[in-house]
Each structure stands twice: as C-alpha cells, then as structure tokens.
Amino acid sequence: MHKSITILAICLSFCFVIANPYEGFEDIIDAFDKDGYSIAKVAKYKNGRGALAFHRTAVNYETKKPKRLFYLEGSAYEMGYLMALLAHEDVEITCSKFIDGVLTDFLNGDVGTGNRRNALLEIVKSFVSEGVKNVRPDVPKEYIEEMEGLVAGCKEMNPGTEVSVNKLLMVNVGFDCILSRFYTLDFSNIWGIKPEEINGPVMCNDFSVFGDATVDRKHYFGRDFMFPTGNILEYQLGMTIYNPTDGRIPLIAVNSPGMVGSITTMNAYGVGMAVDNLAGNNCNPERVGINSIMMLRHVSHRAKSAKQAVDIMVDVPRGVSWLYFIADGTNDKAVVVEAGMTTEKLDFPAFANQDFMWAGMLPNQDFLELHENQKHRKGLTFRWNDYKYPEAFMKYNADMFAYFGKKEHKNIWGTRGYINKDYKEKNCPLYYFFPPQREDKDDVLIMTNFSIVPSMRLCGMNPWTISVYKKRYDDMQWRYDELNVQILDAYGKIDEAKAIEIVDYLAPYHKFPNYYEKIKSSPDGHSKIIKGAVSLCNMTDRVIHTHVGYYADGWIKATLDNYLKK
Incomplete structure (x- = not known):
C-alpha cells in the first residue's frame, strides 16, 4: 500500500512538472506579457x-522569426550559463560567422580578391588575436x-562546441584591438x-x-548605432535584461547572445549609456584595456x-578613442565623454598635423x-549638457577652409547652421577645423562621430588617421547639423513618439529615403537592413524602444x- 502511494506521488509530481514548465517564472512571464512578448x-x-x-507581432522581415527578449538573473557565471542554455546555437554563430564577417567588413569592398584580400584579412585577424592576449588581464x-x-553552458548543450573564452573575448574586445591599430599606425610603412x-x-x-525641450518634461535619450554586422547582427540583435545577484545594478542591454558587452544600456537608476566611434590618434595598441561595448x-x-x-570611467584602463554618451534621467543630466587612452599627461598638439602646427x-x-x-582626466574630456564652447x-x-578650397556658407557657424x-555635399576641410557646439540650450545634447572639445579635436588631426577616414568627415558633420535642426524644430513639443521619429531620422521612410541606398537590401529588395540598432530610452520611466533587423521590421x-x- 505504501509503495503504491509513493509511486502515485512520483507520477503526480512528474505530471505536475510537465504541466507547469514555467513554475517560478510567473513574475517574468507577466512582465514579458506587458511588453508584448510570449514566453518561449x-x-x-x-x-x-x-x-x-x-514578440507577438514584430518579426524579422527576411526570416520571419520573432524578435527576442532575454531575461537573466544570478551570478555572473550563472547568467552566462543560462544564456547558453537558452540560445547556445546563437552563441556559436557569434563566435564563428560573426567574427569572420566583421573582420571582413573592416576591409573595403573594392579591395582585391584572392591572395591580396586574404593577406589583409590575416593581418586584421592578427591584430585581434594578439590584442586579446593583452586585454584579458584588464577585463573585470x-x-x-x-x-x-x-x-560551460554551450558544452552542456553541445559537447562538440567550439565556443571558448578566447573567442568570446574576440567578439567583445576585437573591435578595440583593430581600431587601436587602424587609428594610430601608418600601415603603408x-x-x-x-x-x-x-x-x-x-x-x-x-x-x-529633457526639461523644456519635451512636452511632458520627461528625459528621452536616443541613439542610432551603425556598425559592421558581419551579415549576422541583422538576425541576432535584440535585448537582454541582466539582473545580477552580486550587488551590481540591473540593466537592459542591446546586444546578442555571446556579446557580453552592449551597444546601448539603461539601468535601474535611470542611467543610460551609448558608445560611438571616434577616430583619434590618442590610442595605446599595446594596452587596449576596457572600451566600447565592455565599458x-x-x-x-x-x-x-x-x-x-564619469568617475568610474576615469579609473578604467583604456587604450582606444571612443565617444560615450551618458544620460541621467533621475537628475536630468547628460554628458558626452570624449575618450582616448588612459594617461596622466596628454600633449594634444603633438597628435595633430605638424606642418599645420608650424x-x-x-x-x-x-x-x-x-x-x-576643459581639463582632461586621465585622457578623458567632458561635454556636459551645460557646456559652453570656447569660440x-x-x-x-x-584659414583651413581657404587652404582646402571650401566655402563658408552664410550662417555656417550659427545655432541652426550647416557646413x-x-x-x-563635401564642404569640410577634412577634420582640420573646429566645429562649434550647435546646441545652446542646457536641456539638449547631441553627439555624432567627432570631437567638439577643441583639445580632443586635435587628437584626430593626425595625417594617418585622416587618410583613413577622409571620406567620412562630411557625413558625420552633416548628421550632427541635421539632427540639431530637427531637435530645434521640435523643441518644446517632443514626446516619446516624436523622440523615436527624431532618432530614426535617417530611416528610408523619413526625410532622406536614399541616404542608405548603398546598404544591403533584403533578398526581395523591398527593405534595407539596419546596420546595428536604433534605440529610444525613456529615462524617466525606464522604458527602451529598439529597432533591429530590417527597417520594415516592427519596433520592440x-x-x-x-x-x-518580486
């Protein structure tokens, strides 16, 4: 009799587990549901x-697969293990196809094929493999x-996996290893x-x-991150909620499985961060340190x-120039951190073109x-929302515009001006000029891919750095000027919907339908990929909206x- 009861209890217990696979996840399922997701x-x-x-409605235009949201809770090791249990195949893709694809993207498409291209690709790979060895001691x-x-989680799911810590480091710090070389070394020699x-x-x-700029006085932080996708990120990118149990602050990250870093973050205290490329010669390839998505x-x-x-960033070892945007929805503050290698002393003019200096x-x-x-703090300069440009x-x-044969249009330096x-149009004298900060209101701050703080600007005026990026300077300046005018036109009337429209201002369905005409299209030719992610963070309510995949895809x-x- 007792034996029968025991067997019955085991059966009932087993049936109960099968019938309720989500027991203990009720709170997370409810949160997913409110954001338009179904547990998978x-x-x-x-x-x-x-x-x-x-996601119940947003899918990838090409694959028709739904957009994803991950939730991870536990220690650092546990969160990594859990991500692998949930998406080990994606982690494996990130550690193989993504690495190879992104490295290839760092070479222009018109570089020759065959031996020449393969040789260059091997050089780029060597930057990453050697750099990773030097970075590891600095990774927290x-x-x-x-x-x-x-x-470990990938090995549990697939004993033959090729995922390794070294490959994960390549994914998360490889960009830094490459750029620290590209920005500083004259490879022709x-x-x-x-x-x-x-x-x-x-x-x-x-x-x-924020403040008077928004109709509801909420703080909106928009960021549009465009970067090589390796023909992978348009299918992989999404969002991950990290809820550590080791005392660290919970946050949402825009990333993909295997990407431990993030291209955009928003934490539980209403602090949001983003990172953008900045071509500067003030790098240290021998000690790359912690930068970009890991920062x-x-x-x-x-x-x-x-x-x-800002105080935390000052003490982090860095070896690459990047721009960081920090938005603080609790205190209504924002700051652009113009960053280079960690150093106690920085001779800004030494980085610039010495012929022009003389x-x-x-x-x-x-x-x-x-x-x-501005005084640098260990290689960082800061442009807060109340920064006043030293005119x-x-x-x-x-002199620079005259030397390069460029035009100083009427009102070119005004608050609504365009270069x-x-x-x-190609009217910038490369990087050899000092663009003013357009925004003159303390509740607006804008950043694209260049320094505005004059001393840090000099670090990008190196002849080699400029030779690499000479075709990019007009575009980055125009984007800044256009974004500034769109914000000024909407000033005082910006709500969440308008903020999303502004951050998405380059999308094919807005004012500039042909801006991305050279970007990869879907197989049927009807939509362009998003080369990264577009996000709008409502810092007041701690809500993030993100657009990834194709421009035809829905936002999540x-x-x-x-x-x-709890």
Missing part, C-alpha cells in the same frame, strides 16, 4: 533563472566568469596597407532632451548617476592653456521596472 523557453541553473520570450573578473559560464583599403565604421548619432556594461552595472559613471594654422599648447575650458578656437577655421547643405520595447518586481 525558461532555464534554471543553481540559484539563477533565465527566460527567452518572442565578473565578465570573464560570465564568459566561462557561456562556455609596415604591411603595405593603403588607407583606402580600410573601412572605418563611423555612422552613429545620439541625443538627450558600457561595466559602468552601467555600477553607476547611480551620470557623475558617478604654420600657425592650428593652436599650440599656449593657446590651449589660455582658451580651453576663440574658431578663428582657425577661415554641408545636404548629405552629398522593454520596461525595466516590471522585471525587477
């Missing part, structure tokens, strides 16, 4: 929980542990690489508006304000000390607070 898969590992949900232990968890053979990715836009993840797990985020066409150190209103530097612009009247959102309720 759950996993538990030790004290951690992981869940994957599919929790991210190494998360990568170790990813590897070393490997015979020509500047025109390098494809430098610089197509990002960011802004923060975002690291700082966002710790910063309760924009000020604290000719007096660029400011020397004495001029900087007299007129620059004394603009006296150098007339290029449209995105096809996540409301962070809903996932943190």
Whole structure:
C-alpha cells in the first residue's frame, strides 16, 4: 500500500512538472506579457533563472522569426550559463560567422580578391588575436566568469562546441584591438596597407532632451548605432535584461547572445549609456584595456548617476578613442565623454598635423592653456549638457577652409547652421577645423562621430588617421547639423513618439529615403537592413524602444521596472 502511494506521488509530481514548465517564472512571464512578448523557453541553473520570450507581432522581415527578449538573473557565471542554455546555437554563430564577417567588413569592398584580400584579412585577424592576449588581464573578473559560464553552458548543450573564452573575448574586445591599430599606425610603412583599403565604421548619432525641450518634461535619450554586422547582427540583435545577484545594478542591454558587452544600456537608476566611434590618434595598441561595448556594461552595472559613471570611467584602463554618451534621467543630466587612452599627461598638439602646427594654422599648447575650458582626466574630456564652447578656437577655421578650397556658407557657424547643405555635399576641410557646439540650450545634447572639445579635436588631426577616414568627415558633420535642426524644430513639443521619429531620422521612410541606398537590401529588395540598432530610452520611466533587423521590421520595447518586481 505504501509503495503504491509513493509511486502515485512520483507520477503526480512528474505530471505536475510537465504541466507547469514555467513554475517560478510567473513574475517574468507577466512582465514579458506587458511588453508584448510570449514566453518561449525558461532555464534554471543553481540559484539563477533565465527566460527567452518572442514578440507577438514584430518579426524579422527576411526570416520571419520573432524578435527576442532575454531575461537573466544570478551570478555572473550563472547568467552566462543560462544564456547558453537558452540560445547556445546563437552563441556559436557569434563566435564563428560573426567574427569572420566583421573582420571582413573592416576591409573595403573594392579591395582585391584572392591572395591580396586574404593577406589583409590575416593581418586584421592578427591584430585581434594578439590584442586579446593583452586585454584579458584588464577585463573585470565578473565578465570573464560570465564568459566561462557561456562556455560551460554551450558544452552542456553541445559537447562538440567550439565556443571558448578566447573567442568570446574576440567578439567583445576585437573591435578595440583593430581600431587601436587602424587609428594610430601608418600601415603603408609596415604591411603595405593603403588607407583606402580600410573601412572605418563611423555612422552613429545620439541625443538627450529633457526639461523644456519635451512636452511632458520627461528625459528621452536616443541613439542610432551603425556598425559592421558581419551579415549576422541583422538576425541576432535584440535585448537582454541582466539582473545580477552580486550587488551590481540591473540593466537592459542591446546586444546578442555571446556579446557580453552592449551597444546601448539603461539601468535601474535611470542611467543610460551609448558608445560611438571616434577616430583619434590618442590610442595605446599595446594596452587596449576596457572600451566600447565592455565599458558600457561595466559602468552601467555600477553607476547611480551620470557623475558617478564619469568617475568610474576615469579609473578604467583604456587604450582606444571612443565617444560615450551618458544620460541621467533621475537628475536630468547628460554628458558626452570624449575618450582616448588612459594617461596622466596628454600633449594634444603633438597628435595633430605638424606642418599645420608650424604654420600657425592650428593652436599650440599656449593657446590651449589660455582658451580651453576643459581639463582632461586621465585622457578623458567632458561635454556636459551645460557646456559652453570656447569660440576663440574658431578663428582657425577661415584659414583651413581657404587652404582646402571650401566655402563658408552664410550662417555656417550659427545655432541652426550647416557646413554641408545636404548629405552629398563635401564642404569640410577634412577634420582640420573646429566645429562649434550647435546646441545652446542646457536641456539638449547631441553627439555624432567627432570631437567638439577643441583639445580632443586635435587628437584626430593626425595625417594617418585622416587618410583613413577622409571620406567620412562630411557625413558625420552633416548628421550632427541635421539632427540639431530637427531637435530645434521640435523643441518644446517632443514626446516619446516624436523622440523615436527624431532618432530614426535617417530611416528610408523619413526625410532622406536614399541616404542608405548603398546598404544591403533584403533578398526581395523591398527593405534595407539596419546596420546595428536604433534605440529610444525613456529615462524617466525606464522604458527602451529598439529597432533591429530590417527597417520594415516592427519596433520592440522593454520596461525595466516590471522585471525587477518580486
């Protein structure tokens, strides 16, 4: 009799588990539901929980697969392990096809085929493989542990997996290893690489508006991150909610399985971050350190304000020039961090074209000390939302425009001015000028892919760096000028819908339908891929809206607070 009862109890228990696979995930399922997702898969590992949900309406235009949202809770190792249990095949793709695809994207498409292209690709791969060895000691232990968890989880799901910590490091710091070399070394003297053979990715836009700029006085942070996708990210990118149990601050990250870093973050204290490319010569390829997507993840797990985020960044070892945008929805602050290698002393004029320096066409150190209103902190300069541009530097612009045969249009330097009247005009004297900060309101801050702080601007005026990016400068300046005018036109009337429209201003269905005409199209030719992600963060309510995949795809959102309720 007792034996029969025991068997019955086991059967009932087993049936109950089968009938209720999501027991213990009710809170997460409810949060998914409110954001328009349906639960697809759950996993538990030790004290951690992981869940994957599919969006009910937004799908990839090409594959028709639904957009995804991941939830990870636990220690660093547990969160990595759980991600692998939920999406090990995607992690494996990221560690193979994505790495190869992105490395190829760093070479221009018109570079020859065969031996020449293969030789250049091997050189680029060597930058990554050697750089990763040097970076690993600087990576905070929790991210190494998360990568170790990813590897272990992938091995559980596929004993023959080729995922490794080294490959995950290549995914997460490989960009930095490549760019630290591209920005600083004259390859023509070393490997015979020509500047025109390098494809430098610089197509990002960011802004923060709040206070009087918004109709509801909420804080909106928009960012448009365009970067090589390796023909993979348009299918892989989505969002992940990280809820660590080790005391770090929970956050939402725009990333893909295997990408431990993030291209956009928003944390539970209303601090959002983004990273954009900045071509500067102030890099240290011998100690690349923590930058870009890993910097975002690291700082966002710790910063309760924009000020604290800045303080954390100062003490992080860095070796690559990047731009970072930090938005603080709790304190209504925003700051652009113009970053280079970590250093106690930075001789800004030493990076610039020395012929122009000797000719007096660029400011020397004495001029900087007299007129620059920013002091670098270990290689960082800061442009807060109340920053006032030191206009004394603009006296150098007339000579540079004349030297390069460019035009100073009427009102070219005004708050609504354009250096290029449209995105096809080529009116910038390369990078050899000092663009003013257009925004003159303390509740608006804008960033594209160039420095505005004059001293940091000099770091990008190196002849080699400019030879690599000479075809990009007009575009990055035009994007900044156009974004500024669109924000000014909407000033005081910006709500969430308008902020989404502004951050999406280059999409084919808006004002500039042909801007992305050279971007890869869908197989049927009806839509363009999004080379990265477009996101709008409502920092006041901690809601993020993101557009990934194709421009024909629907947007997805996540409301962070809903996932943190117990």
